[in-house]
Each structure stands twice: as structure tokens, then as C-alpha cells.
Amino acid sequence: MIRDITIGQYYPGESWVHKLDARIKIVATLLYIVALFVVHDFIGFAIAFVALAAVIIVSKVPLKFILRGLKPVFLILAFTLILNLFMIQGEVLVQIGIFHITREGVYTAVFIAIRLVLLIVGSSMLTLTTRPIGLTDGIEALLAPFKKIGLPAHELAMMMTIALRFIPTLLEETDKIMKAQQARGADFESGNLFNRAKALVPILVPLFISAFRIAQDLAMAMEARCYGSARKRTRMNEMKMGSRDVVSIILLIAFLVIIILERILL
Secondary structure, eight states, rough: GGGOOOOOOOOOOOOOOTTOOHHHHHHHHHHHHHHHHOOHHHHHHHHHHHHHHHHHHHHOHHHHHHHHHHHGGGHHHHHHHHHHHHSSSSSEEEEETTTTHHHHHHHHHHHHHHHHHHHHHHHHHHHSSOOOHHHHHHHHHHHGGGGGGGGOHHHHHHHHHHHHHHHHHHHHHHHHHHHHHHTTTTOOOOOOOOOOHHHTTHHHHHHHHHHHHHHHHHHHHHHTTOOTTOOOOOSSSSSOOHHHHHHHHHHHHHHHHHHHHHHHOO
């Protein structure tokens, strides 16, 4: 299960999407998330799905790798489905004791599930196609105008990127600790949900120690390289928008216009 989490991972590639300016991809991801909450029917979701499918195809990221990231949130999706099926009032379709499934509940459950899946997959495409350093530079560039009001743009960008980047590292460390515990006879699979959760407690202490060790190593490495956010730093590769970025902006605007028109007219 832990190896299935793809949040924060980068999938190397030379596709059109990989070569896009990081600022364009960050803004596009944010606007795509907003568009998912603007959509109010399945036609809008179909449009969002087609747009996301086109991005996945162009990015050449394997679909299996992307869908693998949905496994860890399966419980959340299942809980959301069950909650909406039984809690929303309306026309009763199935009666199970004191519980009942309504037509409105089925509609809402499917609607929210589709939104969550598109939200997760759409957000993961940002990290899958953007290098950590590009993500940092993109966030910092987008936050740069707020420096005038005292916002520490560079520090915020660095913290966000480090946090995102080290999710796969900590997950890998957790997997190693679990395998070491299993080699010593620990059992994480049998028993009910409470017992399985209780069996994970011995993993927390070595995981915290490992996390602090990784953080200390990173801090020492940054200090050894004379890193300081207060200094004006140059970049090896400056961000520049090219023709593919302009085309992507036009396609993004077209997508947003279609979503808004679909919301207004239908």
C-alpha cells in the first residue's frame, strides 16, 4: 500500500508537458481544481475528463503508474460513497432496515467520487511532470509580487517543495522499517482494523528518528553549500516561456471558457 502512493514523485520524461514552464503548470493545476468545483453536472465532468486524458496521453506517463496513486485513497472514496448513499434524503430505491438508499444519494455519491478522482489525478500530474527544483522556482516566481507586502516568497516556496519532495522519501523509509519489523516476526496484515493499527505503533518511533536524521542531513548539506534565503541567488536555468507555453495558455483559456459556458447554458 505504501509503495502505491505517488504523491510528490517525479516521473522523468521529455514530453510536451514535462517541458512546459513550471509556472504554467502550477496555474493550470489550480484552475483545473477550481473548474472541478464549478462543474455542476456529469457533462462538465466529461469535459474535464477529456482534458485530463489529453494531458496524460501527451505527458506519456504510464496510466498504471497514475492509477496506482488512487489505491491509498480508496478507503476515503468508499467512505464518501457510503456516507452519501445512506445520509441523503430523497426518493427511496432500496430499504435496508432503518437505512435506505435514495436516488439523490446515488447521484451525489457518484458525483463526489468522480470529482475526487479527477482532483487527485489532476493534482498528481503536476508533481509527476515537474522537477522539484522547477516546482520551487515556479512557486517562488508566482509569489514574488507579494514580496512587496513582506511575504517571504522564497522561504514559502522552499518549505512547500521540501515537504512535497520528502513524502516519497519518508514513505520509502516506512516501507524499509516495516520490512525489518516483519523479518523480526511482526504481523501487520492479520487481525481486525484496530489490531492492525495498533501493530503500526512500533514503526512510529524509528520513523520519527529517521525523519529527524534526514532533516538534519539536509540542513547540514544546505549549510555546507552556504545556502541562505536572504541572499540574492541566481539560477542555472532561468525560466523562460516559449511557443509551447503560449499554446498551452490558449488551450487552458479555451477549457475554462467551455466549462463556464457549460455551467451557464446547461
